Amino acid sequence: xxxxxxxxxxxxLVSMRRELHEHPELSFQEFETTKKIRRWLEEENIAILDxxxxxxxxxxxxxxxxxxxVIALRADIDALPIQEQTGLxxxxxxxxxxxxxxxxxxxxxxxGTAILLNRRKKELKGTVRFIFxxxxxxxxxxxMVIEAGGLDGVSAxxxxxxxxxxxxxxxxxxEGALMASxxxxxxxxxxxxxxxxxxxxSIDPIAAAGQIVSGLQSVVSRNxxxxxxxxxxxxxxxxxxxxxxxxxQVGMEGTVRTFQKEAREAVPKHMERMxxxxxxxxxxxxxxxxxxxxxxxxxxxxxxxAASEAATRLGYxxxxxxxxxxxxxxxxxxxxxxxxxxxxxxxxxxxxxxxxFTLDEEALIVAxxxxxxxxxxxxxxxx
Numbered sequence: 179x180x181x182x183x184x185x186x187x188x189x190x191l192v193s194m195r196r197e198l199h200e201h202p203e204l205s206f207q208e209f210e211t212t213k214k215i216r217r218w219l220e221e222e223n224i225a226i227l228d229x230x231x232x233x234x235x236x237x238x239x240x241x242x243x244x245x246x247x248v249i250a251l252r253a254d255i256d257a258l259p260i261q262e263q264t265g266l267x268x269x270x271x272x273x274x275x276x277x278x279x280x281x282x283x284x285x286x287x288x289x290g291t292a293i294l295l296n297r298r299k300k301e302l303k304g305t306v307r308f309i310f311x312x313x314x315x316x317x318x319x320x321x322m323v324i325e326a327g328g329l330d331g332v333s334a335x336x337x338x339x340x341x342x343x344x345x346x347x348x349x350x351x352x353e354g355a356l357m358a359s360x361x362x363x364x365x366x367x368x369x370x371x372x373x374x375x376x377x378x379x380s381i382d383p384i385a386a387a388g389q390i391v392s393g394l395q396s397v398v399s400r401n402x403x404x405x406x407x408x409x410x411x412x413x414x415x416x417x418x419x420x421x422x423x424x425x426x427q428v429g430m431e432g433t434v435r436t437f438q439k440e441a442r443e444a445v446p447k448h449m450e451r452m453x454x455x456x457x458x459x460x461x462x463x464x465x466x467x468x469x470x471x472x473x474x475x476x477x478x479x480x481x482x483x484a485a486s487e488a489a490t491r492l493g494y495x496x497x498x499x500x501x502x503x504x505x506x507x508x509x510x511x512x513x514x515x516x517x518x519x520x521x522x523x524x525x526x527x528x529x530x531x532x533x534x535f536t537l538d539e540e541a542l543i544v545a546x547x548x549x550x551x552x553x554x555x556x557x558x559x560x561x
Contacts, residue, residue: 184543184547187290187293187294187543187546188540188542188543190290190293191286191287191289191290191539191542191543191546192286192539192542194214194218194285194286194289195282195283195285195286195539195542196268197214198211198214198255198277198282198285198286199266199268199269199270199277199282200268200269200270200271201270201271201272202257202258202270202272202275202276202277202282203256203257203272203275204256204257204258204259204275204315205256205312205313205314205315205316205318205319206233206234206256206312206313206316206318206319207234207256208234208235208255208256208312208313209233209234211234211255211256211285212234212235212236212255212310212312215236215255215285215289215310216236218289219236219238219289219292219308222292222293222296223296224238224239224240224292224293224296224308225238225239225240225241226238227239227307229326229327229328230326231322231325231326231327232312232322232323232326232328234255234312234313235255235309235310235311235312235319235322235323236308236310237307237308237309237310237323237326237328238292238307238308238310239305239306239307239308240292240295240296240299240302240305240306240308241299241302241305242299242300242301242302242303242304242305242306242557243299243300243302244302244303244304245304246302246303246304246305246557247304247305247333247334247557247560247561248304248305248306248307248331248332248333249304249305249306249307249332249333249334249335249336249553249556249557249560250306250307250308250309250328250329250332250334250335250336250511251288251291251306251307251308251309251335251336251337251549251553252288252308252309252310252311252335252336252337252508252511253281253284253285253287253288253289253308253309253310253311253337254281254284254285254310254311254312254314254315254319255281255284255285255310255311255312255314256281256312256313256314256315256316256319257270257275257276257277257278257279257281257282257315258275258276258277258278258279258315258531259274259275260274260275260276260278260531260533261273261274261276261533262276262278262533263533263534264533264534264535264536266536276533276535277535278530278531278532278533278535279315279530279531279535280339280340280524280526280530280535280537281314283340283524283537283539283541283542283545284338284339284340284545285310286542287338287522287541287542287545287546287549288308288310288545288546288549289546290542290543290545290546290547291308291545291546291547291549291550291553292306292308293546294546294547294550295550295553295554298550298554301554302553302554302557303557303558304557304560306553306557307328307332309323309328309335311323314506314507314508317360317471317472317505317507318507319507320507320508320509320510320511321507321510323511324510324511324514329511329514329515332515333515333516333560333561334478334481334515334516334517334518334556334560335508335511335512335515335516335517335518336481336485336517336518336519336520336549336552336553336556337508337511337517337518337519337520338519338520338521338522338545338549339506339519339520339521339522340521340522340523340524340526340537340541341521341522341523341524341526342524342525342526342527342528342529342530342535342537343526343529344497344521344522344523344524344525345523345525346523346524346525346538346540346541346544347494347495347523347541347544348494348495348496348497348523349485349489349494349495349496349497349520349521349522349523349548350496350497350498350499350500350520350521350522350523351482351485351486351489351496351497351498351499351520351521352477352482352498352499352501353477353478353479353482354476354477354479355407355437355438355474355475355476355477355501356474356475356476356477356499356501356502356519357474357475357501357502357503357504357505357506357508357509357519358407358409358435358436358437358474358501358502358503358504358505359435359436359437359442359471359472359473359474359505359509360433360435360471360472360505361433361434361435361436361442361446361468361469361470361471361472362431362432362433362434362468362469362471363431363432363433363434363446363449363466363467363468363469364429364430364431364466364467364469365387365390365429365430365431365453365464365465365466365467366427366428366429366464366465366467367383367386367387367390367417367427367428367429367430367453367457367462367463367464368383368426368427368457368462368463368464368465369381369382369383369386369424369425369426369427369428369460369461369462369463370426370461370462371423371424371425371426372423372424373422373423373424374421374422374423374424375422377424380424381460381461381462382424382460382462383417383424383425383426383427383428383460383462384417384418384424384425384428385460386428386456386457386459386460386462386464387415387417387428387430389456389459389460390430390452390453390456390457390464391412391415391430393452393453393456394410394412394449394452394453395410396452397410397445397448397449397452398410398445401444401445401448402441402444402445402448403440403441406436406437406438406440406441407435407436407437407438407441407501408434408435408436408441408445409433409434409435409436409503410432410434410445410449411432411433411434411435412430412431412432413431413432413433414429414430414431414432415428415429415430416428416429416430417429434446434449435503435505436474437474437501438474439473439474442473442474446466446468449466450466450468453466454466471505472505472506472507472509472510473509473510473512473513474509475506475508475509475512475519476509476512477517477518477519478512478516478517478518480516480559481516481517481518481556481559482518483559484518484552484555484556484559485518485520485552487555488548488549488551488552488555489548491551492547492548492551494544494548499520499521500521504530506519522541522544522545522548523541523544524537524538524541525537525538525540525541526538
């Protein structure tokens with residue numbers, strides 16, 4: 179494509195991104211966002227697939243001249259319940275809702291990719307499917323897309339997340355674990371309530387809970403291999419209702435982040451044993467509950483070369499991607515088919531989910547061109 183065309187496309191993508199940014203919608207409420215995406219794709223005569231099970235979100239396709247595999251490119255479209263504090267002229271007009279994670283950037287970029295690939299159909303040795311996914315922020319959208327048949331016939335899937343700490347034109351690549359699995363736990367410590375001045379006649383669940391909090395920190399340092407990664411965070415403790423009464427029970431909850439399947443399986447077993455043992459030492463009881471949420475993002479190494487080559491062809495820089503303890507429901511796609519997820523540099527000022535989150539819009543055309551090139555190469559790579 180000529181430099182003039184790229185500049186014109188970039189201008190269009192900026193306009194799209196700003197329109198999305200001004201009118202953010204929360205998970206599974208992206209009705210107007212869905213209409214806009216459909217309109218922009220239809221203007222380019224890009225085929226939109228029938229997905230009646232999806233109330234929000236769009237699945238579209240571009241078929242190449244040659245028969246071949248189907249690969250998918252995914253963008254998430256939902257916003258967050260955050261009051262924007264950027265002061266931008268196109269700041270959110272919806273009170274308490276903001277694109278503070280850059281999903282507006284992802285959406286506009288992949289629409290740009292679709293526009294570019296639609297002009298390069300003759301180069302495509304197969305089909306490229308575009309998944310504009312709802313509800314990533316609540317880790318429910320990918321499941322809905324899969325249940326709606328969004329992955330039917332797809333051999334591999336690719337996606338990205340903007341990375342504020344990487345400069346525009348830089349792409350972070352890594353095979354293996356990139357983002358952490360996300361799980362939640364609850365612990366209920368049952369004791370025996372009584373008078374705070376006569377603790378010997380009670381079984382104090384607060385004292386037991388305090389020791390459990392301390393003990394759980396040793397799960398990572400003493401039960402998980404130093405070659406693996408894990409984080410155990412207790413984020414809520416609740417118990418008692420009066421200054422002079424020992425309560426009957428204390429509840430706590432938190433999250434565990436891991437990158438390896440082995441660590442994810444081992445951590446809850448050690449946590450449960452630790453909690454029950456410490457509670458028993460106080461004469462109390464601990465009930466441990468584990469709630470699996472998301473697996474980790476695991477990049478298939480077979481696509482590392484394709485991901486790197488796409489950047490090289492366009493003159494973009496690649497760097498080793500740093501792992502993130504954040505979660506991503508892109509991982510659910512990767513449980514079904516091979517996939518690869520990249521960091522896209524955006525020269526941002528704040529991290530994800532910050533009310534003053536911004537990014538450099540020059541990254542829009544970078545991302546659009548990169549994924550177009552990657553799609554062409556990936557169709558030749560997929561077996």
